[in-house]
Amino acid sequence: MIGFQAKRTFLLGVKSLWLHRLRSTLTVLGMILGVCSVIAMLAIGEGASHDAQEQMRQLGSTNIIIRSVKPPEDKTARQETSQVAQYGLTYDDVERITQTIPSVTVTVPARRVRKDVRNLSRTTDTFIVGTVPWFPRVMNRRVGEGRFLTGLDVRYKENVCVLEPHVALALFPFKDALGQAVKIGSDFYRVVGVMEALSTGKGGTSSARLDSDAGVYVPLSTFTAYLGEVLTTRSAGSYVRERIEINDAIVAVPAVEQVLDTATAVRATLERFHRKLDYEVIVPLEQLRAAEKVKRTYNIVLGSIAAISLLVGGVGIMNIMLASVTERTREIGIRRALGAKRRHIITQFLTETVLLSGFGGVVGVLIGVTIPWFVGRFAGMTTIVTLWSPLVAFSISVMVGVIFGIYPAQRAASMDPIEALRHE
Amino acid sequence: MAAIVRLNDIWKTYRMGDTDVHALRGVSIEIQEGEYVAIMGASGSGKSTMLNILGCLDRPTQGEYFLGGQNVAHLSDDELSFIRSSKIGFIFQSYNLIQQLTVVENIEIPLYYQGWSERDSLKRATELAQLVGLSHRLDHRPNELSGGQQQRVAIARALSNDPLIMLADEPTGNLDSATGQEILRMLDRLQTEGKTIIVVTHDENVAKHSQRIIRLADGMAVDERRMRP
Numbered sequence: 040m041i042g043f044q045a046k047r048t049f050l051l052g053v054k055s056l057w058l059h060r061l062r063s064t065l066t067v068l069g070m071i072l073g074v075c076s077v078i079a080m081l082a083i084g085e086g087a088s089h090d091a092q093e094q095m096r097q098l099g100s101t102n103i104i105i106r107s108v109k110p111p112e113d114k115t116a117r118q119e120t121s122q123v124a125q126y127g128l129t130y131d132d133v134e135r136i137t138q139t140i141p142s143v144t145v146t147v148p149a150r151r152v153r154k155d156v157r158n159l160s161r162t163t164d165t166f167i168v169g170t171v172p173w174f175p176r177v178m179n180r181r182v183g184e185g186r187f188l189t190g191l192d193v194r195y196k197e198n199v200c201v202l203e204p205h206v207a208l209a210l211f212p213f214k215d216a217l218g219q220a221v222k223i224g225s226d227f228y229r230v231v232g233v234m235e236a237l238s239t240g241k242g243g244t245s246s247a248r249l250d251s252d253a254g255v256y257v258p259l260s261t262f263t264a265y266l267g268e269v270l271t272t273r274s275a276g277s278y279v280r281e282r283i284e285i286n287d288a289i290v291a292v293p294a295v296e297q298v299l300d301t302a303t304a305v306r307a308t309l310e311r312f313h314r315k316l317d318y319e320v321i322v323p324l325e326q327l328r329a330a331e332k333v334k335r336t337y338n339i340v341l342g343s344i345a346a347i348s349l350l351v352g353g354v355g356i357m358n359i360m361l362a363s364v365t366e367r368t369r370e371i372g373i374r375r376a377l378g379a380k381r382r383h384i385i386t387q388f389l390t391e392t393v394l395l396s397g398f399g400g401v402v403g404v405l406i407g408v409t410i411p412w413f414v415g416r417f418a419g420m421t422t423i424v425t426l427w428s429p430l431v432a433f434s435i436s437v438m439v440g441v442i443f444g445i446y447p448a449q450r451a452a453s454m455d456p457i458e459a460l461r462h463e
Numbered sequence: 464m465a466a467i468v469r470l471n472d473i474w475k476t477y478r479m480g481d482t483d484v485h486a487l488r489g490v491s492i493e494i495q496e497g498e499y500v501a502i503m504g505a506s507g508s509g510k511s512t513m514l515n516i517l518g519c520l521d522r523p524t525q526g527e528y529f530l531g532g533q534n535v536a537h538l539s540d541d542e543l544s545f546i547r548s549s550k551i552g553f554i555f556q557s558y559n560l561i562q563q564l565t566v567v568e569n570i571e572i573p574l575y576y577q578g579w580s581e582r583d584s585l586k587r588a589t590e591l592a593q594l595v596g597l598s599h600r601l602d603h604r605p606n607e608l609s610g611g612q613q614q615r616v617a618i619a620r621a622l623s624n625d626p627l628i629m630l631a632d633e634p635t636g637n638l639d640s641a642t643g644q645e646i647l648r649m650l651d652r653l654q655t656e657g658k659t660i661i662v663v664t665h666d667e668n669v670a671k672h673s674q675r676i677i678r679l680a681d682g683m684a685v686d687e688r689r690m691r692p
């Protein structure tokens with residue numbers, strides 16, 4: 040008979056709680072903290088999952104990235120010698136992968152080197168990437184102005200280049216970069232296109248992306264012809280000369296379901312022709328799966344903490360209500376003598392617990408939705424408050440109120456009215 | 464005229480460990496509508512037990528209790544609650560008002576549990592407050608009232624559901640004699656208006672106001688004396 044004169048029961052509950060303002064406030068505080076933590080937890084979890092999805096979108100869940108790495112023994116042994124270290128992926132590797140693994144639709148080989156790029160007196164230091172015309176399509180990028188490299192550019196080793204917008208801005212702050220020439224090393228390259236800016240989520244771009252630090256794109260053949268296969272880079276005070284045919288390659292697979300099998304095949308193919316471990320295979324999908332697994336554990340831990348704080352709030356409410364029932368034994372006796380049935384007493388006390396927890400829920404939701412905002416603002420984390428998270432938190436808080444209110448209410452209702460009336 | 468209260472061989476036995484304590488042993492009495500009855504007896508004679516049974520707060524171990532023709536001796540807890548809210552008016556020695564409620568709200572309690580509408584019960588409670596001379600104190604809390612005023616609120620509350628019987632347990636026990644007299648005169652007046660009143664007391668001066676005294680001793684109604692015809 041919850042509907043029994045609902046308005047008056049509600050007002051009576053408010054009145055009784057108001058009589059012990061401090062006590063009620065402190066009790067509600069426990070509930071507020073619980074609800075806040077639930078909302079904050081959900082918002083941070085949701086933000087993390089959004090970041091993960093954003094990274095997945097950036098890397099392309101259907102891509103496999105292979106890249107040359109210096110084999111472990113080379114790192115120490117050849118440092119000071121003037122000998123050229125040769126290692127890494129080769130054109131043959133890329134060719135073999137494209138030819139022998141049927142699920143591979145296209146590969147994007149790339150070479151990279153760090154160099155100064157000049158326009159008259161302006162200079163910027165960035166990565167020059169030699170690549171193929173289908174790079175933007177596989178990388179899910181778009182050209183902002185002009186065009187990307189073409190098959191003819193590659194075939195005729197044209198001295199053309201496409202700039203990332205930040206490089207274009209650095210070299211040509213006051214005019215359009217298109218059609219202008221830039222100098223890389225001792226050669227001039229005509230700018231034929233400027234990329235659209237890479238959209239970065241709050242989680243930042245993944246360093247596994249080929250274009251995360253790239254500034255200038257040139258045809259792969261031009262790169263090999265003019266910048267050479269032997270690259271000299273300065274590292275730790277000495278010059279290191281390395282011969283690498285291909286720095287990175289992206290292996291594109293048409294469907295997500297085929298990615299893992301294809302990765303196995305790619306690894307097998309490379310293993311057969313490389314004696315040293317001078318390459319690595321990065322499967323964004325695998326990484327994301329692993330990250331999601333970690334996130335799930337993380338969510339369970341956070342969820343448990345939030346649940347515990349709600350429980351603590353509930354226990355606080357129960358504690359207070361038990362004290363209140365004892366304190367109001369006489370009132371219960373009077374009400375029973377004057378005709379209150381057990382369920383009236385239950386309704387009365389349950390109303391008070393639900394009011395406490397419901398009020399705690401409302402305030403908790405109001406504070407709770409602002410916490411993620413602060414976390415996002417000052418801790419730089421992505422937080423997303425979904426519409427349902429306040430609803431979930433609020434209903435849990437009311438449920439906690441009902442569950443923890445039942446015992447005190449039962450206790451109040453089961454009192455013998457004669458005993459209760461005699462109570463001082 | 465049918466008796467409004469008829470107790471028929473009422474026993475109340477408390478089990479204390481291995482022994483049975485008989486608080487009431489075969490009490491049989493009748494009270495007519497409009498009677499004013501005092502129940503007296505030494506401490507431990509069974510007065511409280513009898514009052515609890517008459518007030519439907521407790522059930523006899525054995526025997527029959529007809530209240531207004533209905534046998535209420537063995538009703539369920541909920542049914543007894545309903546009888547209390549609709550047919551019985553309680554007046555206690557220590558008033559038993561609820562502290563956080565106002566005068567009007569206290570008077571309204573039995574009506575609330577009977578499911579009266581807010582408007583009707585407010586109207587009735589206001590009328591009753593006027594009847595007991597507290598119409599200027601409607602929104603006061605019990606602790607702002609004197610003992611006599613509080614007992615008047617309790618009388619108004621006992622009247623609110625227009626009960627078959629009014630049960631008063633030492634109604635003047637906490638009051639000085641002048642105020643006590645005032646309360647007793649109020650009960651007298653209610654009796655002349657046709658109310659049935661049962662008072663439990665050990666005070667002969669209180670008992671004098673009744674028409675009839677039932678004396679309890681060792682759980683038995685031994686003496687039944689009509690004072691005023």
Ligand SMILES: Nc1ncnc2c1ncn2[C@@H]1O[C@H](COP(=O)(O)OP(=O)(O)O)[C@@H](O)[C@H]1O
Pocket residue numbers: 477478479484485486504505506507508509510511512513
């Ligand atoms: N709840 C109880 N449990 C056990 N014995 C009780 C209980 N209530 C009353 N009694 C016993 O019943 C007898 C009558 O008690 P009571 O009705 O309170 O007498 P009175 O009110 O006249 O003093 C006493 O002997 C008392 O000890």
Ligand SMILES: [Mg+2]
Pocket residue numbers: 507510511512
């Ligand atoms: Mg007694």
